[in-house]
Amino acid sequence: MTRTALIAGASRGIGAAVARRLAADGWDLSLAARSPEPLRALADELRAEYGVRVHTAPGDMAEEADVRDVARQHLAAYDGRLDALVLSAGMGQTGAIADFPLARLDKQYAVNLRAPFQLVQECLPALRATASRPRDSTGVRHGTRVVAIASITGVTAEPSLAAYAATKAAVLSLCESVNVEESEAGVSACAVAPGYVDTDMTSWMHERLAPEDMITAGDVADMVSSVVGLSRTAVVPSIVITRPGRRLWRA
Numbered sequence: 001m002t003r004t005a006l007i008a009g010a011s012r013g014i015g016a017a018v019a020r021r022l023a024a025d026g027w028d029l030s031l032a033a034r035s036p037e038p039l040r041a042l043a044d045e046l047r048a049e050y051g052v053r054v055h056t057a058p059g060d061m062a063e064e065a066d067v068r069d070v071a072r073q074h075l076a077a078y079d080g081r082l083d084a085l086v087l088s089a090g091m092g093q094t095g096a097i098a099d100f101p102l103a104r105l106d107k108q109y110a111v112n113l114r115a116p117f118q119l120v121q122e123c124l125p126a127l128r129a130t131a132s133r134p135r136d137s138t139g140v141r142h143g144t145r146v147v148a149i150a151s152i153t154g155v156t157a158e159p160s161l162a163a164y165a166a167t168k169a170a171v172l173s174l175c176e177s178v179n180v181e182e183s184e185a186g187v188s189a190c191a192v193a194p195g196y197v198d199t200d201m202t203s204w205m206h207e208r209l210a211p212e213d214m215i216t217a218g219d220v221a222d223m224v225s226s227v228v229g230l231s232r233t234a235v236v237p238s239i240v241i242t243r244p245g246r247r248l249w250r251a
Contacts, residue, residue, distance in 0.1 A: 002053075003142070004081050005228070006030045006074040008061060008119060009089030011038035014149055014197060017217035018086055019046065021225045028053040030074035033089065034060045053077075061089045061115035062107060071122035082126040084228045087116040087148040087171070092164040105163045112167035116148055117174060124187070131186030131232065143186035143232025147224050148175055150191040155240055168193070176237050186232045192223050194241035215241055 005022050009015035011033035019031055023046040031039050036058040043054040057073040059066035074082065091111045093104050127144040134141075153161050154168030171191055178189035197215045223239050230236070 001081070002026065002028050003083040003228075004028045004030070004074075004078045005084040005086055006032065006057075006071070006082060006119075006123065007086040007088060008032045008070065008115070009087075009149075011035055011042065013088075014217045014220050015086070015088035016042055017221040018088060018224050021218070021221035022084075022086075022228070023050040023052045023054070025225055025229075026050070026052065027084075028078065030055045030057050030070075030077060032057045032059055032061075032070040032074075034058065062110040064118065067115050067118045068122055071119055075123075075126055080126050081130050082123055082144065083130055083142065084145045084147060085119060085123050085127065086224060087119060087146065089115060090149065090168075092151075092161070094160045095163070096160055097162045100163055108163050108167050112164070113170045113174070116171060120146055120174070120178065120189075124182070127187045128182070128185050141186070141232050142228070142230070143188060145228045146175065146178055146187070146189035147227055148172075148189065148191045149220065150175075150193040150238070152193050152195045152240060152242065154191075155193055172238055179235055179237055183235050188232070188235045190227045190236045191238040192220055192227075192241070193238060194220050195243050215243065 005027050007015055007019050010019045010031035019029055019042060023029060031043055033039050039056040039058060043056050046052060046054050055077040057070045059070040061067060089111060091108055131144040148171045150171045151168040153165035154172050157165060175189035175191040194215050197217055197220060227236055
């Protein structure tokens, strides 16, 4: 049976790159993001290009009811099957700790941490049930995966990114907790923590770092594809992706 993935934050950037890669690998997908039009366009593209099933589930990751609805839509569309939950929705704003507005911190917390935590809660019964299924036609028991797109700033601090970094460090911790609590049941988690990735979210970096010197969204998608292809006996808590050269962490 075809494996299925729910991708939050799928309308652009890393999430869209992951969707394209998994569709190329033959996965059926649910795509979630706040704006329905880009989701529909991407879904049409993937259906035409790869012949996979694609369900769209618009929703605002800052809203608890929308997060719950996104999970339930996927489970209804695919008869409760969920092989991979990809947590790619995120937002970031710069600012020094001394005067960073708490309202902005609250919004980043809601999108970058609370929504992933809630999605894991909502999807965990389906992830467990799918992980318990027999071996596939290749003889591999894949288990199920949570893959969260974190950030290298969650590993090492960078000036003016304290709020964003704190939420991404928490995502790394969340993945470790999933592994401690659920990996024996076949549900494991991996946080992919890249440096600056060339997306519209990081276009402000182009004054300091040329796009050709940045990590690509395709690089991150390749990591996600590799992780979800592992057997259930291989648990990868995190993957850090850096740039080449002396200044591996920062621009």
